[in-house]
Amino acid sequence: MKSIKYCFLILLILMAYQGYSQKDSVKVFPDSSKVMNDLFFLASDSLEGRETNTAGNAIARKYIVNRLQKLGVSAYVPDYIQSFIFGKDSIPGENILGFIEGFTGKNYIVVSAHYDHVGMEDSTKIFNGADDNASGTVALLALAEHFRANQPDNNILFAFFDAEEKGLQGAKYFMQSVVVDTNRIKMNVNLDMVSRGDKNEIYAVGTYFTPYLKPMLKDAAEDKSIKLLFGRDEPKKKPNWVNSSDHAPFHNAKIPFVYFGVDDHADYHKITDTPDKVNPDFYLEAIRLIKDAIENFDANLGDIVYGK
Numbered sequence: 086m087k088s089i090k091y092c093f094l095i096l097l098i099l100m101a102y103q104g105y106s107q108k109d110s111v112k113v114f115p116d117s118s119k120v121m122n123d124l125f126f127l128a129s130d131s132l133e134g135r136e137t138n139t140a141g142n143a144i145a146r147k148y149i150v151n152r153l154q155k156l157g158v159s160a161y162v163p164d165y166i167q168s169f170i171f172g173k174d175s176i177p178g179e180n181i182l183g184f185i186e187g188f189t190g191k192n193y194i195v196v197s198a199h200y201d202h203v204g205m206e207d208s209t210k211i212f213n214g215a216d217d218n219a220s221g222t223v224a225l226l227a228l229a230e231h232f233r234a235n236q237p238d239n240n241i242l243f244a245f246f247d248a249e250e251k252g253l254q255g256a257k258y259f260m261q262s263v264v265v266d267t268n269r270i271k272m273n274v275n276l277d278m279v280s281r282g283d284k285n286e287i288y289a290v291g292t293y294f295t296p297y298l299k300p301m302l303k304d305a306a307e308d309k310s311i312k313l314l315f316g317r318d319e320p321k322k323k324p325n326w327v328n329s330s331d332h333a334p335f336h337n338a339k340i341p342f343v344y345f346g347v348d349d350h351a352d353y354h355k356i357t358d359t360p361d362k363v364n365p366d367f368y369l370e371a372i373r374l375i376k377d378a379i380e381n382f383d384a385n386l387g388d389i390v391y392g393k
């Protein structure tokens with residue numbers, strides 16, 4: 086009788102230990118060294134500012150596609166690439182579209198960031214675009230990794246848009262293309278400049294149009310060490326960021342959107358927007374906040390309606 090009790094006790098201890106060690110091995114999100122390595126690579130001089138239709142832009146694209154493949158994120162279009170042509174000079178651009186199927190598999194959240202930047206000047210000055218928008222691009226990769234391991238309820242389409250700096254061309258093309266029924270896109274979460282913690286603040290823009298989102302954002306920010314601010318979306322108030330990045334074509338189609346971004350800083354669109362200026366603590370916390378917000382949107386997507 087005694088030995089059975091002992092066996093039971095040992096079993097309990099073993100189970101508790103196993104549970105503990107499993108919990109202990111839960112990965113911290115996001116992987117900080119991976120994030121910073123990605124950021125320093127995409128914003129390095131060798132990519133020459135990632136301007137659309139340049140060799141540096143193609144290197145960035147190849148890097149992103151390679152990462153999506155390794156993460157096991159599905160290609161939403163063949164080879165992940167959605168090609169388009171824009172402008173009077175018929176410039177080619179290429180969006181990258183990765184896809185994670187949700188449990189219910191019907192509606193979509195489009196999580197977007199532009200991977201292009203403004204390139205070079207006088208063939209000597211390189212605009213690295215670390216914050217604008219290597220930061221959003223890398224955050225998207227981290228989010229894709231998270232949702233690959235933690236299946237969402239709804240489909241998530243990860244859109245790495247090209248030619249944002251040429252007038253939101255990639256996002257505009259995406260919305261007019263037929264790759265996805267826009268009636269099934271219930272939300273856009275756009276990331277553009279999310280890494281500069283100069284003021285320890287990040288904005289969530291768009292709740293003026295869909296106030297229902299606000300409590301979900303506040304909830305995501307509650308336990309974070311950075312400050313989440315609202316605004317920059319009210320008519321007649323300046324600055325106004327409603328049309329400032331790739332969320333604009335979604336907004337124009339009356340799709341609820343949240344745009345995450347920091348305030349303009351002294352290095353915005355300057356050759357000094359380099360990765361060493363990024364505060365990793367702020368950046369990683371911003372990615373965690375955005376991840377939690379997307380999880381809240383995913384859990385409530387059926388109730389999110391533009392204008393409510």
Ligand SMILES: [Zn+2]
Binds near residue numbers: 199217218249278330
């Ligand atoms: Zn940008």
